[in-house]
Amino acid sequence: MQKILNVALAKRSYPITIGENLLSGFQHFKLQAGQRVLIATNETIAPLYLQTLIDMLEKHGVKTDSVVVPDGEKYKTIETWNSILTTLLANNHTRSSILIALGGGVIGDVAGFAASAYQRGIKFIQVPTTLLSQVDSSVGGKTAINHPLGKNMIGAFYQPQSVVIDLSCLKTLPQRELSAGLAEVIKYGIILDTKFFDWLEEHINDLLNLDVNALSYCIYHCCELKAQVVAADETEQNMRAILNLGHTYGHAIEAELGYGNWLHGEAVSVGMLMAAQTAKLLGKLDQTDIERIKNLLIRAKLPVNRPKKMSIESYLPHMLRDKKVLSGQLRLVVPTKIGHVEVMDGIDKSIVLESIANV
Amino acid sequence: MQKILNVALAKRSYPITIGENLLSGFQHFKLQAGQRVLIATNETIAPLYLQTLIDMLEKHGVKTDSVVVPDGEKYKTIETWNSILTTLLANNHTRSSILIALGGGVIGDVAGFAASAYQRGIKFIQVPTTLLSQVDSSVGGKTAINHPLGKNMIGAFYQPQSVVIDLSCLKTLPQRELSAGLAEVIKYGIILDTKFFDWLEEHINDLLNLDVNALSYCIYHCCELKAQVVAADETEQNMRAILNLGHTYGHAIEAELGYGNWLHGEAVSVGMLMAAQTAKLLGKLDQTDIERIKNLLIRAKLPVNRPKKMSIESYLPHMLRDKKVLSGQLRLVVPTKIGHVEVMDGIDKSIVLESIANV
Ligand SMILES: NC(=O)c1ccc[n+]([C@@H]2O[C@H](COP(=O)([O-])OP(=O)(O)OC[C@H]3O[C@@H](n4cnc5c(N)ncnc54)[C@H](O)[C@@H]3O)[C@@H](O)[C@H]2O)c1
């Protein structure tokens, strides 16, 4: 059984198809015989899924070639982005070609930015293969690469023509990566939907066990919630900021410890608890809600304590360089109860430091 | 006296201000006291105009810093683009910062693409200082960098918030560069406006002598013509292709001889004559019109013969890799009379080769 969510944004609108064994089906890709595609993927995913996808597309008359880049956040760089562009050029791809990103958020982000930039924009299909990328990068059209001076600092807003979420791919995903995805899932409950948070408390084990019905409901619902936020605010002026709950703190961890030591979702898990502490210190959140959040994160097998080798002072420079910061003022998203957040400007640095210390 | 042209595109709209000594005036920049800008320019332009601009902006309370890159088309690269992004990051510029491109088309294109990509897009002001960039890159929102495998292959569609055309800057522009700009000016006459072509035949010497009234009328009119075309077709699906008259042939010259040996406008001059030959071979253009075009180009001090060291066969591989090519089919813009062009698909290669040989 397939679920289809239509994401309607401004002039553009595209379907997200969610189901099992979608790599073996053609229709949801929205491609036509005779078209040319370049599939971008990485060294881990290529041996698992690349040939299945190529065979299916070629069977339907789509001409494919592929580029396989190294695996890891540390390769989300200008160089990897350039290598995708070079492959497009070397293989004489025109503006009618389509780029398919087959992989997690790293591949989706770097390939998406390559699609946006190649000849000033070619069509782009997302095939997210991690839970995190399925619930998060599928919607919103953010693409990016990292710079030595900051994560996701270079990129574009660029929408795919179609997103294909094959639940079967999750079977090969390492447990730690699955949990990292659950951090973003739990985030949606905290920022927007108390009932969904309740549902998660009930079904977190089903998700960990890859129960297809639970996954399908959960991913659809997360994409729907994100689509609502993004539709209200496509270029992240305001409302969309709530999706960054835990991310300003989290990015500091990722940047300081080097991308890839802590997973993004793990850093977000701890970052959400820091944001919850900030809310508590500002008198805006109860200890009971903090406990509920923390317990759910623990059950999802996520870290709930900050990395001990990182000093409290070392967070601030990273946080001040964060995109969400406006003219040097600290802007943070903080939960005020489960299912509700506020965006707060000019939070005192001492409160930020104490929030970090408390986690 | 200033002329202001309002370019109205989709959701965005911005003013192009044309006049003398605009670098010493503030209002047309559409900036406010307290804002931060990074000025991107090159080693040739910096000693001429950078301090004037900085002094004026600082006087009005705008905080400026600058990045000076090497001069030349061969530096329109990923590396130069990255160096602008690195400066933005190293100086802690936020999403509220504004990037100003002070220079010709190279600076405009690479800085524009940097503005589009920095934190997925910051505001951008164009200060074009060559005639070519004033009549061409000011309108349309194309930004780009080159790749070793092709010119302008990487970039974005990205609109400035304001364009400031200071006619006084043209006084320091080398004669050869002025003529290169006139190639694009003459192009507008050929593709769209027979009366403007007549006007040019009458006023070409005034333009070469930098007569302010002639320049002001000419630049305003060129921007207006381009704006009409672009408004009809913002992402270059169709109509906008007519602006590429002479460019498919011209890019082959630029690419084969190495960017920078032939100026863009010089290559376009010869390329337009090749396109005219193609039209003639297809029985679509009179010899009299070819003569008028050629004479005007000669009077504008532009080359009208192809580079002799480049073989006729060496054009095709470049032309087939051109962005304007659709799935391997040659697509060319050809003039059918002065003031009118057609976009033609699937032109026979032998006709292309003969067109090149005839120029
Ligand atoms: N664009 C957006 O809106 C958005 C949203 C959230 C996160 N992101 C970005 O996404 C990245 C994190 O994404 P991620 O968590 O997917 O990381 P990732 O892409 O690095 O994938 C995690 C690991 O799992 C492997 N993998 C992926 N799918 C697999 C599968 N089916 N089976 C086995 N292994 C598999 C990958 O090779 C990698 O080693 C970050 O760079 C983050 O900035 C982007």
Ligand SMILES: NC(=O)c1ccc[n+]([C@@H]2O[C@H](COP(=O)([O-])OP(=O)(O)OC[C@H]3O[C@@H](n4cnc5c(N)ncnc54)[C@H](O)[C@@H]3O)[C@@H](O)[C@H]2O)c1
């Ligand atoms: N974005 C667009 O729509 C668009 C349109 C046309 C061309 N372009 C691009 O523009 C580039 C060509 O632009 P260009 O002809 O302006 O080249 P350019 O930017 O290289 O400038 C030409 C030369 O003149 C110098 N110069 C610039 N202004 C000067 C001044 N006032 N006084 C003295 N010297 C000055 C420059 O330093 C350079 O040496 C190409 O890369 C082309 O692809 C872009």
Ligand SMILES: [Zn+2]
């Ligand atoms: Zn995230």
Ligand SMILES: [Zn+2]
């Ligand atoms: Zn041109």
